[in-house]
């Protein structure tokens with residue numbers, strides 16, 4: 001998912017629309033905005049792409065200088081309208097809107113506890129749990145009530161929370177999900193990715209830090225720590241696949257990191273081939289890096305139909321297969337008779353690679369050597385990236401040789417964990433540590449969670 005928030009701009013809702021548009025790749029199932037005019041919170045939400053959701057938005061009605069927005073892709077809860085964020089809860093004392101990227105691991109347990117205490121939850125989304133925890137603590141929403149609620153949840157999260165006269169931004173103690181602060185004139189902007197800042201002409205100020213709770217109001221910006229700051233464990237898949245190449249994630253440019261992944265991969269797993277081909281769009285940076293390092297020419301052997309969304313967004317396997325077919329096509333004149341290094345950023349279920357190897361071979365490719373610009377994914381993610389169950393993960397069930405047979409390639413090799421880390425972590429002193437749990441099984445956050453600390457003041 002992607003979150004976007006703006007404080008102190010005449011055109012808050014409109015700028016949120018533009019910001020969400022830049023974050024569209026982070027979720028395509030639903031989008032929404034909640035705007036505050038200082039007294040009332042108003043929402044506009046819908047299922048589908050940002051463009052579709054906002055085409056009937058009346059921005060004159062969505063007036064106010066403050067807004068939070070969200071683009072959704074489902075990892076928990078269904079993909080129905082009630083789960084589209086920001087979630088908005090009205091109350092006499094103070095209304096509350098929430099936008100969340102991540103996953104609350106103990107949501108099920110907390111939901112049970114809340115229901116036992118009489119709460120009636122309106123959605124099946126894990127995010128709603130936080131709203132109830134905050135409100136259970138008293139009518140008003142303050143830094144203290146939010147901090148106490150955050151200390152009850154375990155998982156990965158970047159939260160934007162809005163009430164009439166304040167906006168809060170919070171990041172989990174390990175900083176697994178990205179969240180940055182920017183400025184546009186006198187306005188403050190918060191977004192999952194810096195590409196949203198560029199979109200609206202805002203400038204990057206800093207990252208929200210692990211375990212930090214930022215409060216933005218007309219009094220300016222304040223910062224507190226609601227948890228002991230752990231070593232940062234930024235999701236490595238943000239660099240491998242999820243984020244946009246023009247974004248800087250934890251001060252590392254995504255395209256540049258992918259290019260370095262490709263370069264490391266070329267060093268670790270060279271191939272006897274004529275050309276290097278990347279799977280558009282997310283693997284092109286890595287393919288350029290592989291080509292540069294290996295000295296082989298980079299070629300456009302596959303093109304993408306830009307009118308088809310990301311395949312993994314489709315919920316069923318059948319739709320996913322169809323999606324790949326509609327999305328990618330080989331360039332026969334380029335691949336015919338060639339030995340090809342085909343670079344993909346990752347293999348999850350194996351659908352994309354199998355389909356593309358077939359595609360290249362039926363377009364006349366002599367050999368296809370598959371090189372994957374990340375380590376093999378063998379473990380589920382509990383932190384908000386959808387590759388849910390173990391039996392869906394091809395690398396959890398088959399060896400590299402078996403995968404090579406299944407996808408019909410002439411050879412298959414993955415980037416090592418060391419290579420990945422080298423490509424991402426520029427400067428250890430900047431706390432640029434990464435989460436690689438889906439590749440290594442080393443989970444930085446376990447369900448029992450970290451030691452809670454209370455905000456002191």
Ligand code: 5GP
Pocket residue numbers: 237241242279282312344345346347348349350351352353385386387
């Ligand atoms: P597969 O087709 O093997 O299931 O998925 C691999 C393709 O999906 C890659 O081309 C990659 O761009 C994309 N992908 C990468 N990471 C993820 C992820 O975390 N979840 C999902 N569902 N797809 C991903």
Ligand code: SF4
Pocket residue numbers: 176234235236237238380381382383384385435436437438439
């Ligand atoms: Fe990202 Fe993998 Fe960690 Fe999930 S387990 S947060 S996908 S690196």
Ligand code: MG
Pocket residue numbers: 279280281282283344345352
């Ligand atoms: Mg891809």
